[in-house]
Amino acid sequence: MAASLVSQAIVRGVRGPSAKYLFLEKSKVTQLSPRRWLNLQEYQSKKLMQDSGVTVQRFFVADTPSDALEAAKRLNAKEIVLKAQILAGGRGKGVFDSGLKGGVHLTKEPSVVGDLASKMLGYNLTTKQTPKEGVKVRTVMVAEALDITRETYFAILMDRSCNGPVMVGSPQGGMDIEEVAASTPELIFKEVIDIFEGVQDDQAVRMAANLGFKGPLERQAADQIKRLYDLFLKVDATQVEVNPLGETPGGQVVCFDAKINFDDNAEFRQKDVFAMDDMTESDPTETEAAKYDLKYIGLDGNIACFVNGAGLAMATCDIIDLHGGKPANFLDLGGGVKESQVYQAFKLLTADPKVEAVLVNIFGGIVNCAIIANGITKACRELELKVPLVVRLEGTNVQEAKRILSESGLPITSANNLDDAAKKAVASIAKK
Numbered sequence: 001m002a003a004s005l006v007s008q009a010i011v012r013g014v015r016g017p018s019a020k021y022l023f024l025e026k027s028k029v030t031q032l033s034p035r036r037w038l039n040l041q042e043y044q045s046k047k048l049m050q051d052s053g054v055t056v057q058r059f060f061v062a063d064t065p066s067d068a069l070e071a072a073k074r075l076n077a078k079e080i081v082l083k084a085q086i087l088a089g090g091r092g093k094g095v096f097d098s099g100l101k102g103g104v105h106l107t108k109e110p111s112v113v114g115d116l117a118s119k120m121l122g123y124n125l126t127t128k129q130t131p132k133e134g135v136k137v138r139t140v141m142v143a144e145a146l147d148i149t150r151e152t153y154f155a156i157l158m159d160r161s162c163n164g165p166v167m168v169g170s171p172q173g174g175m176d177i178e179e180v181a182a183s184t185p186e187l188i189f190k191e192v193i194d195i196f197e198g199v200q201d202d203q204a205v206r207m208a209a210n211l212g213f214k215g216p217l218e219r220q221a222a223d224q225i226k227r228l229y230d231l232f233l234k235v236d237a238t239q240v241e242v243n244p245l246g247e248t249p250g251g252q253v254v255c256f257d258a259k260i261n262f263d264d265n266a267e268f269r270q271k272d273v274f275a276m277d278d279m280t281e282s283d284p285t286e287t288e289a290a291k292y293d294l295k296y297i298g299l300d301g302n303i304a305c306f307v308n309g310a311g312l313a314m315a316t317c318d319i320i321d322l323h324g325g326k327p328a329n330f331l332d333l334g335g336g337v338k339e340s341q342v343y344q345a346f347k348l349l350t351a352d353p354k355v356e357a358v359l360v361n362i363f364g365g366i367v368n369c370a371i372i373a374n375g376i377t378k379a380c381r382e383l384e385l386k387v388p389l390v391v392r393l394e395g396t397n398v399q400e401a402k403r404i405l406s407e408s409g410l411p412i413t414s415a416n417n418l419d420d421a422a423k424k425a426v427a428s429i430a431k432k
Contacts, residue, residue, distance in 0.1 A: 038262045041085045043141045044276050045258040052231040054224060055254050059143035061085070065121060069114030071142040079108050079145035084120050084137045090127035097134060098123040106145055113142060146254060151244035152211040153177050154225065156193075156232045157261075158239070164195035165232065167203070167225070171212035173244035199229045213247065221245070221253045228255075235273050236266030294331055294345055301326025302356040303425050304349040308333040308367050316361045319418055325426035328354045337367050342375020343382070350383055357388045359425040361418060364395025373401035377408040388428035389413065392421035 040048075046056045060071035072080050084091055084103035091103030100119040107113065117140050124134030151174035159166040169189045172180045181188050189210040191203045201222070208221035224245070232240045239261040246256045267274045289296035295310075299317070303325050307313045313330040320327050329352065331345050349358055362372050372393065380389065392415040393401050405412050413428065415421035 038264065038267075038274055038277050039087045040260060040276055041087065041139070042083065042257065043085060043139070045260045046255075048235060048260065048273070049228075049231060049255055049258055052234065053227045054231065055252065056258075057081075057143045057146055057254065057256065059141050061139055061141055062117065063121065063139050065114045065118040068117035068121075068140055068142050069110070072110035072113035075110075075142065075144050077144040079106060080110060080113060081106050081143050081145040082113055082116050082120075083141045083143065084125050085139045085141055086125055086127075086130070086135045086137055088125075088127050088129040088135060090129050091125065094125045094127035094130075094134075096120060096123045096125050096137075103127070103137070117142075146246075146248050146252075146256075148174075148244065148246040148256065149249050150212065150247040151256075152213075152246070153180070153243045154207075154211065154228070154245045155239060155241040155243075156229055156237075157241075159192075162192045165193040165229075167191040167193060167199070167207055167229075169207050169211050171210070173246070177243065193229070198233075199226050211245070213253065217247060217251065217253060224253050224255070231260075235260065236263045236270050237261060238263050289331065289345075289348055294333065294341060294348070296329060296331045296348060298329045298352075299327045300354075301328045302354050302429065304328050304352065304355045304358045305330040306333070306345060306349060306358060306360040306362075307331070308337065308362050308364075312361060312363060316359065316418065316422070319422040320359065320425065323422045323426045325422070325429065328352060328356075333362070333367065333372075337371060337375075339371055339375040339378065342372055343379045346376070346379035346383055346385070350385060350387070355387060357390065357425050357428045358385075359421055360389070360391040360393075361421055362393050362395070364393065364398060364401075367395070368397050369393045369395055369401035370397040370404060373404040376412070377404060377410060380408075380410045380412070388425070390415055390421050390425045390428065392416070392418060 043059060043061050046059065050056050058075060060074065062068035062071050068082070082105045094103040095101050096119060098119040103120070103125050105116050120137050120140055122136065124136050126132065126134035153170040153173035155168045156165055157168065158164065167190065170177060170180050170187050172184065172187050189207065191207055193199055204222035204225045205218060207225055208218045211221060213221040228240055228242065237260050241259040242255045242257065244256050246254050248254060262270065262273065303320050305313060305316045305327050307316055307330060310332060313332055317327040317330060329349070331349060333341060333345065349355060360376065362369060376391065390413045391405060402414065405414065413424050415424055
């Protein structure tokens with residue numbers, strides 16, 4: 001399945017890593033893709049589609065081998081596909097630490113499903129998109145396997161340049177859409193959707209025809225396209241991607257796979273959808289940070305970066321690197337911060353055994369620097385900070401903040417600007 005950022009790049013005619021964060025290192029560039037706050041398992045996305053009248057394979061979900069076996073019997077299908085459910089691609093070519101090869105298995109014998117599931121459930125599956133130790137499989141999807149005569153690609157996504165949603169499709173499905181765009185761009189079709197009018201009949205039929213559906217299948221595909229758009233609106237999605245949208249020998253148009261991205265700001269009206277979030281695969285520190293409205297991304301260095309704003313975080317990481325250091329993480333406070341959040345942020349940063357120094361880089365606009373300073377002094381005292389701390393503050397109420405820090409009696413190193421802060425943070429480790 002193609003990545004959502006790639007699909008958006010295709011819509012805008014942009015290639016390469018332009019939509020990713022870049023951190024400079026001495027010998028290479030490290031790319032960090034923005035992480036979606038909500039990430040659904042395949043079966044959860046298919047359930048949302050099913051509830052909106054979109055055609056998907058019949059399926060059940062199981063968390064024990066016996067339940068998987070029972071599900072296979074209940075399907076009463078000619079062929080069954082068993083899929084490990086993890087939030088990573090490349091499952092078919094993955095390997096379990098049980099010795100089983102492949103996170104996706106096809107069988108015509110329901111009786112073997114239980115045995116296969118017993119080698120999946122509770123074991124780690126390693127793919128090209130997982131950490132090297134793999135991800136533990138806790139659920140499997142048992143679905144009816146359908147033959148596919150032809151595969152196409154279809155997606156709906158928000159596009160800023162069009163001030164609304166856009167449909168993207170290609171008759172070349174079942175492969176990375178960026179490869180299609182690079183080698184045969186004439187096979188990428190786009191339709192801009194009027195956000196007030198929605199998908200019109202002629203647009204849906206035209207897209208279905210461009211995808212290669214003919215005769216009665218053209219109207220059936222157009223109906224599926226409209227239903228997918230209804231789902232897109234109903235769940236406040238930023239993208240619904242189906243690869244492949246397939247055609248079966250029996251004359252059905254079926255969504256065989258799905259990736260749905262959601263607007264995090266719509267959580268307040270999408271409680272049921274966000275309640276489906278599977279946090280078991282999330283980084284524990286990121287999950288803990290989210291409880292306090294903090295954004296945390298772990299890196300592999302030894303200098304913790306405590307900032308407000310993603311842009312400032314990237315600049316801080318880059319300057320640390322330019323001075324010979326390596327960022328251990330960045331933790332973004334955001335706006336409207338409270339003292340309690342500063343304390344929790346320090347607690348998270350100092351819990352990382354890799355951290356040998358902390359660099360605080362705050363530019364106070366919405367953020368009051370005095371609140372940051374009070375939070376820092378409280379955290380240093382209560383947590384008994386053992387690593388060097390370098391603080392650079394600018395902006396709202398900065399003079400009061402500097403007074404609080406200087407009168408605290410704590411071993412805090414002040415910095416005049418970001419470059420000075422980075423130098424001092426790197427030097428503090430070198431002295432140890």
